[in-house]
Each structure stands twice: as C-alpha cells, then as structure tokens.
Amino acid sequence: MDSLGYDVLPRGRHHLTREQVVASQRERLLQGVIDAVAEKGYARVSVADVIKRARVSRETFYEHFTDKQACFLAAYDMAAGLMMTVVAEAAGTDGAAMERFDRAVAGYLRALAADPARARTFLLEIYAAGPDAAVRRFEVQRAFVELVDGLLRDDGRWAALPDPAFATRMLVGGIASLVSAKIAAGEHTSLPALRAPIMAHADLLLNAAR
Template structure:
C-alpha cells in the first residue's frame, strides 16, 4: 500500500498579499508617479487580482496611506538604530541625518510622493500627516533626551524644533529629487542645519 503524501500548498498568507500590493504601488509610483497610478497598475505589478486588492484596501488612497506609514516607520527604525547615545552629540546628529537620507534615497520616488502627494488626500491626509508628525516628534525628543546631549548643553528638542527639522529636511529632499540631484549631496547642509537648530543656545 502506497502512503499518500498531502499536497503542499503554495497559497500565500494574507500578509504576503498585502505586502505584494504595497510593493506594487511603490513600483508604480517609481514608474509613473502616484497621481497616474491606478488600481489596475498596482494589481498588475503585484501579480495578483482586483479581488485580492479590495480584500485588503478599499481603494488606492488607503493603500497609499499604508505604504507611506510603513515607509515612515522603517525610516524611524533606521534612524534610531544608527544613533549611539554614547557618541558626541554632533556625531549623533550626523548619523541620524545620514540614516534618514539613506532611507529616503532607498525609495526616492516614494519619499518624494510622501512629501508632495499626501497633502492632496483630503481628510485622510490630515490624519496621516498628524500621525506621522507625532511619531517623528517622539523619535527626535527621545534621541535628544540623553545624558551625552545634556552634558553638552543640548536640551531635549521641543515640539517646535522637531517640526521645523522635519519640515525643512522634507522640503530639501523633495526639491533635490525634483532637480535631479543626489540626496547624498545634501548631507552636509542637512547636518549643519540640524546642529545649528538643536545645539546649545549660548
């Protein structure tokens, strides 16, 4: 009597399909931009179906919001991981900015779309931007609330400082991409501006 071996399933988990859809949207943004991307483009690049898309997202905008949220979370993770709180504070700033710009350069089109396209999403945009801003503020305040920085006369960043830092660097990244420049080329400007903003007042 032959033993029957159960057939191996190749079905992807729901999380796998969701990630494929996010990757498909990211690729379409790179190829044609967010505004010209359609659900059909996302589905085609994700190699899945419209039915699968609508099982995970109610439309293109919620899919975009999920992609931007994941990209922002990954950026924050990379920045936090790059900083050693025992380093001199200027080194900490340089490493944080370097990690930020590296993360933006990894997905230039998505980073640019986050800056330029999210504001066009109406109420969803306001909620998304507020949430992303709060996460960024928390990260900046956590990174600047260390013994090394306090010893150097650098206090915990205020909300206003964190907002200025985010807004300035986002605009610098966006204009650099739009001008066809290399994000790495703005590192020194971004580092020096951040040191000036966060450094001792006296």
C-alpha cells in the same frame, strides 16, 4: 524573486499556508501601489495599475483593501514605520547627542537615496491622496520630531535653548523641505550631501545657546 524583490507565488499546488499566501499578496500590493504612484502620480493611478504590478487579481485586491486610497495609506504606514526603524537604529544608543543625531540624519538620507520610488511616493504624492493622507503625514512628522527631540535634549546646550521643542520642529521641518525639493527635482542621489549643511545648521543652533 521578481524585479521588486518579492517572491512570485508558485503556480498550481504548493506548500504555503493560507497566512503565508495572504501576507505575500499584501506585500506585493503595497509595493505595487508604491511603484505605480511613483511612476504615474497618485491621481492618475488606478486599481488596475496596482494589481498589474502586484500580479494579483482584482478580487484579491478587494479582499485586502476597500479602494486605492486604503491601499496607499497602508503602504505609507508601512514605509513610515520602516523609516522610523532605520533612523532609530542608525542613531543607536552610544555616543554624544550630536553624534547620534548625525548618524540618524545620515541613515535617513541614505535610505531615501536608495529608494527613489518610495521617497517620491511618500514625501510628495502623499499630499495628493486627500485630507486623511495629509493628516497621516503630519502624524508621521510629529513622530520624527519626538524621536529627534529625544536625541537632541541629551545635549545640555539644546535643552538650554529658549524653546527646544520649537527648535526641533523647525529643524525637522527644514530637513523635510530640503529633502522634498531634491526628490521633486529628481536629484535623489544627491540627498546624502545634505548631511553636512544640516549638521552645520544644528551646530549654529547649539552655539546660540551658549
């Protein structure tokens, strides 16, 4: 295993299928762009930076992606999908709505704190990757809003708010802002501590519906 957690392909003859080789190369490129962007910032990263970290050739890079942005957006899509899975699995299906939301928030914050490179790349650097990247970021946030809204509407108090959908958008947007500020300041290890004030704010919103 290499330092990033991906297997280095063996030199010379091996028993891997072509599909396995291609999948490994792609994974390494996605992790390479994540780490390069986290270290240098999207604007300063070159294809050379990515292939150096991925340990593949320039030819291999262009077999997978047309340019740096295409690689970055593919990595963003992968990370967003993984985060959605983390949050959904943390919430689970048992318990009251607010208990499930609490678990979802805790899982989200833990995951970001455990991977500062990915957190910085996809919460801050995404906006440096152009209009298409910004649209992708808003689409991902919309998906998180839908997930959270589905959780909270199981609580009758949330459903009784004047505009529960708007309240959910404000809540998710506020969480994103708080998290981004911590990451920008290099305080990713303190992210789990946001759980308590986030839940306290959600409780205030519920109490307003009484």
